[in-house]
Amino acid sequence: MTNKLPTIMALILIIISILMEWNWVWGAIFIMWAIPSFYSGKTYLVQEIDKNKDPILFWLILMMWVGLSAYLIIADILTLLSK
Numbered sequence: 001m002t003n004k005l006p007t008i009m010a011l012i013l014i015i016i017s018i019l020m021e022w023n024w025v026w027g028a029i030f031i032m033w034a035i036p037s038f039y040s041g042k043t044y045l046v047q048e049i050d051k052n053k054d055p056i057l058f059w060l061i062l063m064m065w066v067g068l069s070a071y072l073i074i075a076d077i078l079t080l081l082s083k
Contacts, residue, residue, distance in 0.1 A: 027072035034065040 010029075017025035037043035041051035043061050051058040 022076065023072040024076040027069040027076075030065040030069040030072070034062050034069070037062060037065075 013025055014029075016022070033043070037058075041058075043049050043051075043058060045061050049058050049061060
């Protein structure tokens with residue numbers, strides 16, 4: 001039986017982040033999706049995408065996740081600094 005506590009905690013953090021308008025949480029989630037995909041060569045966006053079968057689509061998805069992560073995290077940092 002696997003430990004579901006990290007998933008439950010992530011769901012709670014997502015709810016809190018929506019209420020508090022913390023975009024950096026979404027940036028962290030995108031990174032947590034991108035890193036394992038990079039190592040496994042498989043990612044999921046509506047359906048499974050295999051790096052060997054669809055390399056362009058695979059890398060576009062990973063670049064999108066990393067780019068969105070950077071944008072969301074940096075945007076929140078800049079918002080905090082401007083206050």
